[in-house]
Amino acid sequence: MDLLRMENVGFRYEGSSSPVLKDISFEVKRGDFLVVIGASGSGKSTLLRLLKRELVTNGEIKGKVYFEDQSINELSDHESASKIGYVMQDPDAQIVTDKVWSELAFGLENIGVPRDVIRSRIGEMANYFGIHNWYQKDVADLSGGQKQLLNLASILVMQPEIVVLDEPTAQLDPIASLDFLRTLQRINTELNTTIIMAEHYLEEVFGMADNILIINDGTKEFYGSSFEAANLLLKDDKRGESLPNPVRLHHLIENKDKMAFTISDGIEMMNNQFGSLKLLEQTVELKDSDTSKQIIISLKHVSFKYGRLESDILHDVTLDIYKGEIFSVLGGNGAGKSTLMKVMSGLVLPYQGKVKIDGKKVKPKSNDFVYGHDVAYLPQQPLSMFVKESVKADYESFLKTMGYTNIEESINGIADWFNITHLLEQHPYDLSGGELQLVALGKVLLLNPDVIFLDEPTKGVDIQNKNKIAHLLKEFSNKGKTVIIVTHDVDFSAKISDRCGLFFDRQMISVSDPITFFSNNYFYTTPINKMVKAYLPKVVTFDQAKKSWKVIKKREDCNE
Structure with a gap:
């Protein structure tokens, strides 16, 4: 029954x-x-x-x-x-x-x-x-x-x-x-x-x-x-992206054994296919660090706690973030990542140390930078950003409050850019998690800020919308804008970031480019890297695995 x-x-x-x-x-x-x-x-x-x-x-x-x-x-x-x-x-x-x-x-x-x-x-x-x-x-x-x-x-x-x-x-x-x-x-x-x-x-x-x-x-x-x-789902390349990485890797390398569903299956599959080889040819290029970039956000020996008698959430944090980069902050639940972002953005002030945005010290009631215009913040709960009966009404109210006159043009521009025109008349509470993230990100970018802080922007988002968000943020970064992301999504971080950092024990540690960052980790790394680490140690995304596989196949064809 x-x-x-x-x-x-x-x-x-x-x-x-x-x-x-x-x-x-x-x-x-x-x-x-x-x-x-x-x-x-x-x-x-x-x-x-x-x-x-x-x-x-x-x-x-x-x-x-x-x-x-x-x-x-x-x-x-x-x-x-x-x-x-x-x-x-x-x-x-x-x-x-x-x-x-x-x-x-x-x-x-x-x-x-x-x-x-x-x-x-x-x-x-x-x-x-x-x-x-x-x-x-x-x-x-x-x-x-x-x-x-x-x-x-x-x-x-x-x-x-x-x-x-x-x-x-x-x-x-x-x-x-x-x-x-x-x-x-x-x-x-x-x-x-x-x-x-x-x-x-x-x-x-x-x-x-x-x-x-x-x-x-x-x-x-x-x-x-x-x-x-x-x-x-594998019959359609776009829909196939939603499948687990072991399934996609099994399909990519045309493995004839049973389909790999788990990471352990994927590791076994790699061992069976490449077990006689120690390391395959490295096909991933590491980016050189550009030390000449302009520092847009600077934290020097910053400490913060929520109450005078409470323990530090941040302790002696020193960090520079550069203009035009996408920087991801990773770490465990409750580590203090969201608090770090609030301190960086000036939403809360440290009791010790200095925070500067574009060379200007963040102070109480400072007019040196304006939220919405210069700095924008997407909270972990995006529904809290909406107070009107429709997305469009909320956008209009926000732009009026910020003193804008070309309201319709601004809304249409964001709606076209994000492909969310069909969502404008809907009530925010009726949207799915992924749709809500998109319209919230749209609201954050309405005033074209120079720096945006995003707290878990891919939470509850399907792979197609995740790719759309990644594309939009890359475009934003290419215009010289700076993006700081707090995320648990290691795949998204590896794909989009210029640099990543692990927040642990009240401090930012292990700051480096995504390839170095994830390939040096054993537990806090991507599923692809876990499966191919023994043969392609620097591969941390599926796109990199795809590129490497093409090189391997070409070499095999030449040997034949």
């Missing part, structure tokens, strides 16, 4: 003339691991919310959703709350109490579970997840990875039949993301819990999945195995 079933489901948001979902049908068996993929705005999040009736937004629903052959609308409140769990993209959006132990108990208390049963379940779950070491902590003191693990544990303590997750690793660093996904796999295999997860970053989950559901423009394009899904 199917545990969950959708029959001819469609959905149209209130006030919208066109449906976001159309005639979707599929079944999920008990213990399945289903991964839902598709472009930003294709309807994945809407589809997942229809599985949890408490999260369904206002709109017209067609078709039926069944849980154990019963309509989810006919489930009791107790059944709906306990049998179908839901984990959101933003770890902070789901937490409702201030202590770890209280968060674990919250759901059970609300459905009337006896106190002794609550203690027993929490104790079991805390030990299973390794939470017992931080059981008494304040939630505010947890890292992003710990918060998301807490959210998952708070759901599982209810003993659900299904756990639904909407891009749960979008805000996690690579190591925390891997830990979270492997925990999820254990839950699936050891507890027989059914997993339904929407995800853009497929490096780990693609190989875990029993089935893949591809949503394309609100319709079900495909439902089947990872192998079948990979073969379908």
